[in-house]
Amino acid sequence: xxxxxxxxxxxxxxxxxxxxxxxxxxxxxxxxxxxxxxxxxxxxxxxxxxxxxxxxxxxxxxxxxxxxxxxxxxxxxxxxxxxxxxxxxxxxxxxxxxxxxxxxxxxxxxxxxxxxxxxxxxxxxxxxxxxxxxxxxxxxxxxxxxxxxxxxxxxxxxxxxxxxxxxxxxxxxxxxxxxxxxxxxxxxxxxxxxxxxx
Amino acid sequence: xxxxxxxxxxxxxxxxxxxxxxxxxxxxxxxxxxxxxxxxxxxxxxxxxxxxxxxxxxxxxxxxxxxxxxxxxxxxxxxxxxxxxxxxxxxxxxxxxxxxxxxxxxxxxxxxxxxxxxxxxxxxxxxxxxxxxxxxxxxxxxxxxxxxxxxxxxxxxxxxxxxxxxxxxxxxxxxxxxxxxxxxxxxxxxxxxxxxxxxxxxxxxxxxxxxxxxxxxxxxxxxxxxxxxxxxxxxxxxxxxxxxxxxxxxxxxxxxxxxxxxxxxxxxxxxxxxxxxxxxxxxxxxxxxxxxxxxxxxxxxxxxxxxxxxxxxxxx
Numbered sequence: 001x002x003x004x005x006x007x008x009x010x011x012x013x014x015x016x017x018x019x020x021x022x023x024x025x026x027x028x029x030x031x032x033x034x035x036x037x038x039x040x041x042x043x044x045x046x047x048x049x050x051x052x053x054x055x056x057x058x059x060x061x062x063x064x065x066x067x068x069x070x071x072x073x074x075x076x077x078x079x080x081x082x083x084x085x086x087x088x089x090x091x092x093x094x095x096x097x098x099x100x101x102x103x104x105x106x107x108x109x110x111x112x113x114x115x116x117x118x119x120x121x122x123x124x125x126x127x128x129x130x131x132x133x134x135x136x137x138x139x140x141x142x143x144x145x146x147x148x149x150x151x152x153x154x155x156x157x158x159x160x161x162x163x164x165x166x167x168x169x170x171x172x173x174x175x176x177x178x179x180x181x182x183x184x185x186x187x188x189x190x191x192x193x194x195x196x197x198x
Numbered sequence: 199x200x201x202x203x204x205x206x207x208x209x210x211x212x213x214x215x216x217x218x219x220x221x222x223x224x225x226x227x228x229x230x231x232x233x234x235x236x237x238x239x240x241x242x243x244x245x246x247x248x249x250x251x252x253x254x255x256x257x258x259x260x261x262x263x264x265x266x267x268x269x270x271x272x273x274x275x276x277x278x279x280x281x282x283x284x285x286x287x288x289x290x291x292x293x294x295x296x297x298x299x300x301x302x303x304x305x306x307x308x309x310x311x312x313x314x315x316x317x318x319x320x321x322x323x324x325x326x327x328x329x330x331x332x333x334x335x336x337x338x339x340x341x342x343x344x345x346x347x348x349x350x351x352x353x354x355x356x357x358x359x360x361x362x363x364x365x366x367x368x369x370x371x372x373x374x375x376x377x378x379x380x381x382x383x384x385x386x387x388x389x390x391x392x393x394x395x396x397x398x399x400x401x402x403x404x405x406x407x408x409x410x411x412x413x414x415x416x417x418x419x420x421x422x423x424x425x426x427x428x429x430x431x432x433x434x435x436x437x438x439x440x441x442x443x444x445x446x447x448x449x450x451x452x453x454x455x456x457x458x459x460x461x462x463x464x465x466x467x468x469x470x471x472x473x474x475x476x477x478x479x480x481x482x483x484x485x486x487x488x489x490x491x492x493x494x495x496x497x498x499x500x501x502x503x504x505x506x507x508x509x510x511x512x513x514x
Contacts, residue, residue, distance in 0.1 A: 129244030
């Protein structure tokens with residue numbers, strides 16, 4: 001697998017296409033020779049351990065995947081350069097949270113995430129989201145994951161064995177409303193809604 | 199529902215520019231709509247956790263694949279000089295015998311042309327079929343890029359040659375040698391997963407196999423989820439470690455039949471090992487299980503190495 005190189009265009013379009021194409025593209029990036037070493041060298045040269053490097057490398061792939069799917073990667077730099085920039089940004093953020101990087105500002109990397117506000121919500125309210133997701137049931141979780149990955153309702157119906165795309169659509173709506181109810185029943189989320197404007 | 203879809207299209211960036219402009223204008227004047235969009239945006243941030251969790255599981259699986267290939271590499275490297283020496287020795291022997299045979303023929307018969315025709319290799323001079331894999335050490339190096347060729351070159355008759363009564367091969371020991379927990383389970387200390395899964399994992403890693411067997415039902419729902427797959431993996435490994443190989447095989451088969459990756463591919467390898475523990479009675483099942491691991495399979499290299507080991511053991 002690693003012997004065949006993929007162009008940036010192929011990787012990006014694979015991730016955008018979703019399904020197995022996305023999975024294959026992400027796997028190629030994850031196992032791309034040299035990429036992990038570059039990130040590891042940076043992390044270890046900046047106060048991190050091998051385990052930190054592994055964590056940051058994985059988080060960078062998660063963010064890269066999200067950025068590409070949500071149209072934030074504009075191909076102004078090579079994909080690997082972008083990936084390493086994300087990893088560096090993430091490490092700077094982690095160190096800042098640990099109060100160990102007060103002299104470095106992550107401002108240079110702001111274009112790598114949707115918004116600092118969204119990133120903060122993602123981190124601070126993670127437990128709240130996870131609690132709600134834990135209660136919607138496994139089938140709803142899988143359906144909403146596919147929905148979030150932009151699968152069409154026809155594909156979702158096929159994968160999850162619904163009778164039709166219409167049934168899948170209704171089910172997705174029902175699951176989403178259930179997720180919303182659970183979030184809204186949590187007072188912390190009400191505060192979040194009240195105070196945050198993304 | 200229409201409003202729901204409209205907001206989702208807006209947030210997913212799928213709205214055409216003119217519609218987007220109108221929508222944003224409406225939002226600027228409608229506080230209720232603006233709040234609803236904000237609500238959707240927050241929910242979408244939360245739903246991304248599902249994608250993230252799935253991707254983390256996949257990365258773990260990719261790490262396991264890489265690790266197993268790495269496990270095989272030292273063995274290949276250690277074998278390489280031996281293969282090269284055997285290859286060179288075989289070549290020299292063929293050349294010497296060929297030269298001697300030609301000389302003998304030349305002294306016996308006056309017509310030199312006939313020698314060429316008669317120098318077809320004698321069957322006993324050719325390397326035996328069993329020795330072929332030993333002089334092709336590179337087969338492990340490109341399990342995915344030259345899969346078809348490698349498959350063709352590798353011994354395919356090792357399983358077929360087994361005799362039901364044969365007890366020369368210690369199949370159980372071989373299965374133990376190839377069974378690596380990390381092929382099926384995350385490393386100890388992992389914290390991601392449901393509570394029941396993590397409890398099961400801890401029990402398994404502490405050797406409390408019966409607890410795991412009692413905790414998870416040996417069945418899958420009609421539309422199995424990733425969580426169920428993980429639980430069935432725990433169950434399959436617990437059965438295996440507890441010496442219940444037929445049950446382990448069934449658990450792996452349930453996972454494999456779901457087709458959900460990467461669990462199904464891992465399970466296909468688990469089936470091979472569970473059957474290996476039930477040998478020599480399950481020859482045809484083992485052959486079929488090994489054949490199911492094709493050239494593109496992440497466990498292909500390992501399966502091929504097992505084939506080779508079986509052939510070596512049988513030929514001894």
